[in-house]
Amino acid sequence: MHKAEPYATTEQFMKKTIIATLTLIASAGLSWAGAPEGKEVYTAKCAPCHGANGEGKAAIAKMYNVTLPALSSKEVQAKTDAELQAVILKGQGKMKPVSGVTEKQAADVVAFVRTLK
Numbered sequence: 644m645h646k647a648e649p650y651a652t653t654e655q656f657m658k659k660t661i662i663a664t665l666t667l668i669a670s671a672g673l674s675w676a677g678a679p680e681g682k683e684v685y686t687a688k689c690a691p692c693h694g695a696n697g698e699g700k701a702a703i704a705k706m707y708n709v710t711l712p713a714l715s716s717k718e719v720q721a722k723t724d725a726e727l728q729a730v731i732l733k734g735q736g737k738m739k740p741v742s743g744v745t746e747k748q749a750a751d752v753v754a755f756v757r758t759l760k
């Protein structure tokens with residue numbers, strides 16, 4: 644019967660360790676799950692104007708009469724994740740808000756845009 648207490652303590656320790664490990668896996672998983680998912684959204688929603696690798700389509704730049712900055716450029720990469728997300732969801736300058744993109748998808752797209760550096 645004396646063994647009961649240390650066993651309970653070990654069990655508690657194990658539970659805490661398992662929860663901590665799962666939390667770590669979940670957060671690490673989320674941070675790299677974003678980019679591949681974002682690539683799909685990017686290809687469907689952004690590539691028609693910004694090109695497959697964010698280089699920008701000349702015809703679109705001409706049509707909007709703007710210089711489309713490469714998404715890999717310092718200028719764009721200097722923006723925070725929140726700012727980039729706002730460009731997608733609220734638009735900026737001549738770029739209209741991109742329709743049919745959820746906040747989560749916008750965050751995924753931003754993760755993908757970060758891989759363009």
Ligand code: HEC
Nearest residue numbers: 688689692707709711712719730731735736737738741752
């Ligand atoms: C219909 C064409 C079109 C689509 C679709 C589009 N954009 Fe744009 N985007 C533009 C244009 C045009 C500009 C330049 C706006 C300006 O300079 O006034 C721009 C600018 C940007 C910029 C630069 C903003 C800055 O201030 O430097 C980012 C970042 C960007 N777009 C990201 C995206 C992402 C991510 C998507 C997809 C979710 C997307 N765009 C979809 C046309 C588009």
